[in-house]
Amino acid sequence: MAGAYVIGILVMLISLYVQWRLKSKFEEYSQVGLSNGMSGKEIAETMLRESGIYDVRVLSVEGRLTDHYNPQDKTVNLSPDVYHGRSVSAAAVASHECGHAVQHATAYKWLQFRSQMVPFLSIASSYMQWIILGGIILLNTTPIPLMVGVALFAATTLFSFITLPVEYDASNRALAWIKNNRIVNEREYIMSADALKWAARTYLVAAIGSLATLLYYVSLLMGRRD
Template sequence: MFYPGFLFDSTYLILIPAMIIAFWAQFKIDSAYKKYKTVRTLSGVTGSEVARNILDGAGLFDVKVERYSKHLGDHYDPSLRVIRLSPEVYDSATVAAAGIAAHECGHAIQHQTHYAPLALRTKIAPVVNIGSSISIYLFMIGIFLGNPLFAKIGIIFFSGAVIYQIITLPVEFNASTRALNILKTRTFLYGEELKGAQKVLDAAAMTYVAATLMAISQLIRLIAINNRYNDN
């Protein structure tokens, strides 16, 4: 039976708390990054120099540091063993740049030490990416065409994306902890600079928390819609 309330119905209320947290988290990261991307460090070391120094200190001479064109698209690619930093991080000697560069180095060090959550996330990523990209379509087909099997498969695939988000939390928090410890012990940052970097990284971590809550809320909504469909 076709369920006309799928596109807009009361189950959207399930998403509201997560949406509020997501807006708040985005505001926090925007404001923290905007502030500390203009605060130059006393050391005068750029983000790329911070990254190279940390990697070499950890014996990761084979991990490259590259400039990446996407704004705030900084990331570590474990498959190619490369850290990609956006221009405002790669070229800037600011508190925000140092914090972000160190965070990505934290991921490289996780990879080096076989940090279990990162290894698991990397392993399931290809399957999760495929499953999450088709999950909603399968669910909609199941609901609109009255096929409960497709709806259930869609929910199962989307559950994989939720699991991926949950695994991401310890990966990101651990990388930030590693980054702050390195920045402190290697004296890239001093006093208030270190506090500023922590604010940037804490705000960034909240965006992952918000994404996880949103994914969980969406999964609950899909289950609620499916249950309503089955009751009808």
């Protein structure tokens, strides 16, 4: 059990480092103007149009690093710095989010699988922590509540790992498109790839952290049996 604590702390420290690197990279590349002068909004609309997608809107949303694609209402949501920005960071983020729109339009299987899990996990996440807490308290009486909690947490861990191919594939689509369509020059392409690499690592660390937590809960169950 002590080993689980050590792993948990290690994952947390790595997560903080990756988050810091991600923010610093995007801040650095947001200061590098794009040679073609296009804004994130213009890049997103161009990528969608050239991918044959005409039913997806590009919107501006509040916050920093709040960029996301919503498959339910078919919107690419870009933070103000990306939506209005004409930087390498804006190009990387805008094209990445459009990569998700392309996945949706082409029925990318991992995105479909993840989307199917969302309704269940949205409900489960509201009760999961309480079930796990109750399960730990009642562990010496009955293992059933904790077993239920662990099963729910296992589903969230699976979701984290399913997210990995979705995010990496969206980045690959984005980088291929901005390169093939000369949205960026060679120097800007290297920066874009670096920024998206660090963004993908946040999902990787989150998945590993979720797995480490799951194994800790499993160890509690196994410890009771012993």
